[in-house]
Amino acid sequence: MKFLWTTLHVKNLEESITFYSRIISLQVVNRFKAGKGVEIAFMGNGVEGETLVELLEDENHDNVSFGGAVxxxxxxxxxxxxxxxxxxxxxxxxxxxxxxxxxxxxxxxxxxxxxxxxxxxx
Incomplete structure (x- = not known):
């Protein structure tokens, strides 16, 4: 079994892409609409088989929050x-x-x- 990605539900996809690009030095390797009001961007280093960060913005759910233990x-x-x-x-x-x-x-x-x-x- 291979670990493929971690999904982060984000408030603003553009802000998150900018953060992970400029601060963490990741690049968008795939970006697409995934239904009404839902957009996804996968970010990584462009290396085949790497574990990715999936950024998911869902306009239908604006109450994004995270537990402090992760x-x-x-x-x-x-x-x-x-x-x-x-x-x-x-x-x-x-x-x-x-x-x-x-x-x-x-x-x-x-x-x-x-x-x-x-x-x-x-």
């Missing part, structure tokens, strides 16, 4: 550099940075309020 994580090369870049863009750090023997990481929120972990292996 986050989506991405590998970065430098916590320090990423934190500086986010500060320049006025993106708030919601937790961290934290350090373990093997890693550094911190948390931000995407435009819909979903928790995003940025993780640097040592």
């Amino acid at each position: 986050s989506i994580g991405f590998s970065i090369t430098s916590v320090e550099d990423m934190m500086k870049s986010l500060e320049e863009r006025n993106i708030k750090i919601y937790g961290g940075p934290f350090e373990t023997p093997d890693a550094l990481f911190f948390f931000i929120k995407d435009p819909s309020g979903f928790t995003v972990q940025l993780f640097q292996y040592k």
